Amino acid sequence: MxxxxxxxxxxxxxxxxxxxxxxxxxxxxxxxxxxxxxxxxxxxxxxxxxxxxxxxxxxxxxxxxxxxxxxxxxxxxxxxxxxxxxxxxxxxxxxxxxxxxxxxxxxxxxxxxxxxxxxxxxxxxxxxxxxxxxxxxxxxxxxxxxxxxxxxxxxxxxxxxxxxxxxxxxxxxxxxxxxxxxxxxxxxxxxxxxxALHHPWNKLSARFTHKLVYALRVCSEFALKEGRPPVLADLEQLQSRAQQLGREAASQAAADHPGKPLPKETVSEDVLPTEVLEELVTGDTxxxxxxxxxxxxxxxxxxxxxxxxxxxxxxxxxxxxxxxxxxxxxxx
The missing domain is CATH 3.40.50.720 (NAD(P)-binding Rossmann-like Domain)
Structure with missing residues (x-):
């Protein structure tokens, strides 16, 4: 043309x-x-x-x-x-x-x-x-x-x-x-x-991964299980799940590096700030x-x-x- x-x-x-x-x-x-x-x-x-x-x-x-x-x-x-x-x-x-x-x-x-x-x-x-x-x-x-x-x-x-x-x-x-x-x-x-939504947390770098990745994971997991999107009343449950996934990722990292200090980018239980999760769940408009x-x-x-x-x-x-x-x- x-x-x-x-x-x-x-x-x-x-x-x-x-x-x-x-x-x-x-x-x-x-x-x-x-x-x-x-x-x-x-x-x-x-x-x-x-x-x-x-x-x-x-x-x-x-x-x-x-x-x-x-x-x-x-x-x-x-x-x-x-x-x-x-x-x-x-x-x-x-x-x-x-x-x-x-x-x-x-x-x-x-x-x-x-x-x-x-x-x-x-x-x-x-x-x-x-x-x-x-x-x-x-x-x-x-x-x-x-x-x-x-x-x-x-x-x-x-x-x-x-x-x-x-x-x-x-x-x-x-x-x-x-x-x-x-x-x-x-x-x-x-x-x-x-x-993509079930990407393993132990494959993520806590130092470089956007915090919304973690928020999206726990929110999507909740939505599939409950058949509805999470709301403000579910915030504590979501945060608890994020902490659990963080601990599991840290444990897996420890198993992958026996006897060695964990890498700084290892996902921990405090990887997801409450304000990020709250905004994704409860943003007014x-x-x-x-x-x-x-x-x-x-x-x-x-x-x-x-x-x-x-x-x-x-x-x-x-x-x-x-x-x-x-x-x-x-x-x-």
Missing amino acids: SNEELTENEATVYDRQLRVWGVEVQRRLNAAKILIAGMTSGVAAEVAKNTALAGVGSLSLLDDTPCSPDAAPCNFLIPADFMASQSVAEASAATLREMNPLVRIEALPGGVAEQPDTDFLSGFDVILLPQAPLSMQLAYDKACTEVNVAFFTAYSRGTVAYFFENLHVHEHTPMDAPSGAPLQKSLSSFTPLES ELPPVNAVLGGVLANEILKVVSHKGDPVNNFFFFSLMDNVGQIETLG
Whole structure:
């Protein structure tokens, strides 16, 4: 594809990014089909905005939640004068079409199914399932693996946020490949969400691992066992489980290094600060600044995936306002 094959409008709208990543990458973006399943969150709105402005081929939104002042308070795509007959997806789609008329944007009928239809998912290149229950995340991750569709999930609450991606086996070229040099393609293998969530603690470095890794582990374990997400009343139980896992990791490290001092990075029972766990469990609502950070990184990641340009995040990205750090963790 050459510059001449772009319409005048496309060349004007995408001029800046064409200078950054070239026409071939834009061609791949123009062919990409993305589904965001769930539009009540601010993270979903951020990703939808960023991918639409970048010029993906089609962006489908799935969420039949009726518009109301309380339906999606963090979704800035829903206008103040929304129509009561509109769903959250329909109102968001209308705003996105105004932002970039060159992208095919549609609000699909129906809501997000708890058990995904693989035939339906196979029509997309990327599935994003934000702010969903863990059981649903696991079901969609498994279904996307069956049809080889890239799967993303994201969560934002209070001052903490993260996203996970499973690209199965993904081929890409480096973003910073020298001009004129032969393209060196790389293959990356990804771990299913269930395996990533059960990464052994004795394989983690307490000194370098993001604290949200430990918080997510005990919260996901609780959710699978109890069939519901943990709440403030469960905080003591969660902390107790974290301490138990920390002790087990330390014991395993001692068994692996008999007669020797334990490495400084050995996971201990005090590895998970209470305030980190409490924020993940009880954060009152989404914070726009946190959503902007997570949504920006996540949208860029989706663009890398569909363009096959740049090293992908493998497989978690964590962010917290407590330390203002965004950190990639490879688990599983």
